[in-house]
Amino acid sequence: MAQILVRDIEPETIKRLKDRAKQHKRSLQGEAKSILEEAAQSATWGEAMKRAKKIRESFGDKKFSDSVKLIREDRDR
Known part of the structure; x- marks a missing residue:
């Protein structure tokens, strides 16, 4: 297994x-x-953007209601 050495780490760190x-x-x-x-193991920015694009595409042309309006209605109850 490989090893690494990290020098000059701040005492607070x-x-x-x-x-x-x-x-x-x-x-x-x-x-x-x-x-x-x-x-x-975390996704790179590019990988995250590809995944987000795939998710957006999976919704197709579906339109969603305005969540701000729904939240306001719920608060006003």
């Missing part, structure tokens, strides 16, 4: 990572690894 690690019952290294893995 380390403190916050340690706090997160403690909350998740992990070591500092385990917490950093978890954060990196989650970030690497």
Whole structure:
């Protein structure tokens, strides 16, 4: 498995990572690894835009009611 070394991390960042690690019952290294893995699995901007476009296209030419109007009506009850 590959390794990375990150230098010059601000002390406040380390403190916050340690706090997160403690909350998740992990070591500092385990917490950093978890954060990196989650970030690497997140969709890129382009992937997210492609997915959003696909969802929009799945609705076709359907028109939806004005949700602002519905919310106002509900609040006025």
